[in-house]
Amino acid sequence: MTQDPSRGRPPLFSQIDVGQPTYHTPVAGNRSSDTEVSGLLYQLVAGQDRQNELLEELIGQISSTHRQRAQELGQWKQANPRLARNCRAAAEALGKVQTEFLDNLTREIGDNYENLMEGEFMLNEFVDRFGPRMAQLNGILHVLSLLSATPNPISAPNTP
Numbered sequence: 001m002t003q004d005p006s007r008g009r010p011p012l013f014s015q016i017d018v019g020q021p022t023y024h025t026p027v028a029g030n031r032s033s034d035t036e037v038s039g040l041l042y043q044l045v046a047g048q049d050r051q052n053e054l055l056e057e058l059i060g061q062i063s064s065t066h067r068q069r070a071q072e073l074g075q076w077k078q079a080n081p082r083l084a085r086n087c088r089a090a091a092e093a094l095g096k097v098q099t100e101f102l103d104n105l106t107r108e109i110g111d112n113y114e115n116l117m118e119g120e121f122m123l124n125e126f127v128d129r130f131g132p133r134m135a136q137l138n139g140i141l142h143v144l145s146l147l148s149a150t151p152n153p154i155s156a157p158n159t160p
Contacts, residue, residue, distance in 0.1 A: 073146065088148035094141055101137065105130050 077084045108126070115122045 087144045091144035
């Protein structure tokens with residue numbers, strides 16, 4: 001027989017009645033605990049307000065950096081339009097190469113699945129064979145895609 005593991009633990013959530021409030025006469029000596037609870041709730045709200053302010057500042061910094069990078073990239077593309085078009089063509093061609101590479105990789109996995117699972121040597125050989133090429137190919141494609149001539153949708157103006 002199995003025991004319910006949650007039986008010995010208190011529930012994570014409790015129910016709150018949001019209906020008509022009922023007021024009880026405070027018991028003598030209970031005011032200090034009410035004041036303490038109120039103070040703690042005030043501290044929680046103040047802490048959350050500060051956390052929200054910090055998050056807003058962080059978002060501002062990140063978006064500012066992102067906008068600056070996008071602007072610099074746009075300026076580079078305008079200064080080097082031919083090179084940007086060549087990067088786009090190279091990215092498209094290399095994308096086809098990557099597709100073929102991934103096809104070969106997945107075929108290799110399908111053909112040697114059992115060997116890869118059973119032998120650490122075979123898995124290491126597989127990773128050594130495909131891993132560095134995959135990482136380098138992805139890095140090159142990323143750079144070419146960034147430098148390509150396609151407009152960035154984030155910096156494009158909104159059209160009605």
